[in-house]
Amino acid sequence: MKMQIVTIMALVLGISAFPAEAAKEKKAKTNQDVTAKKPAVDGKAVASKLKGEWDMGELKMMRVVIDDGQYAPQLKTSLADAIDKFTQQQEDLLAQVEANPDYEPTARKKRANMNAAFEEKMQAAYASPEFKKDMARRMKALAKEIDAIAMSAEQLMAALDTVGIPRSSKRPTKRSKPKSTNPKPNPPRTKRAATRSSPATKTPAKNSARN
Numbered sequence: 001m002k003m004q005i006v007t008i009m010a011l012v013l014g015i016s017a018f019p020a021e022a023a024k025e026k027k028a029k030t031n032q033d034v035t036a037k038k039p040a041v042d043g044k045a046v047a048s049k050l051k052g053e054w055d056m057g058e059l060k061m062m063r064v065v066i067d068d069g070q071y072a073p074q075l076k077t078s079l080a081d082a083i084d085k086f087t088q089q090q091e092d093l094l095a096q097v098e099a100n101p102d103y104e105p106t107a108r109k110k111r112a113n114m115n116a117a118f119e120e121k122m123q124a125a126y127a128s129p130e131f132k133k134d135m136a137r138r139m140k141a142l143a144k145e146i147d148a149i150a151m152s153a154e155q156l157m158a159a160l161d162t163v164g165i166p167r168s169s170k171r172p173t174k175r176s177k178p179k180s181t182n183p184k185p186n187p188p189r190t191k192r193a194a195t196r197s198s199p200a201t202k203t204p205a206k207n208s209a210r211n
Contacts, residue, residue: 047098059087065138079125086118
């Protein structure tokens with residue numbers, strides 16, 4: 001009797017444990033399926049998006065303006081170094097994001113701190129009203145020049161599309177001349193060749209006389 005009770009209890013415990021174990025396996029399999037179906041994040045796309053948000057082209061424009069401006073040598077050197085440093089710092093962050101997209105939040109935080117330090121450096125230079133005014137004027141003129149070049153390029157591409165010329169090819173390819181199918185006429189025979197053939201024409205006459 002005791003053996004039967006023990007056997008029944010073992011069966012009950014085994015049956016009750018089976019659904020729990022099955023549920024664990026199902027949950028683990030579901031998690032694996034979700035992980036497998038999750039699309040991989042493109043690091044290059046994330047880095048490209050950040051680069052557009054950070055507007056690094058403006059830093060390059062500032063660098064050109066500083067180089068061309070008639071400023072004190074010490075001020076030019078200080079601002080140029082600050083621009084180059086901030087540009088390189090952002091490039092390093094973008095490289096890390098491209099290698100590991102999960103690094104994006106950290107890159108944003110670090111860039112915010114770097115930007116604050118750069119702005120502080122620029123504000124010290126902007127304390128001079130003359131420098132601030134001249135810098136703004138030069139930046140505006142450079143932006144107009146860049147826009148004009150871009151517009152000219154777009155107009156040129158639109159003109160090529162209008163006339164039906166592919167943008168990739170600038171010159172039409174030369175066509176090869178077709179070979180003539182007519183045979184060349186034979187050169188005329190010389191008099192010497194004609195005189196040589198004349199005895200052959202007189203041969204039948206001699207034969208008829210003999211006959």
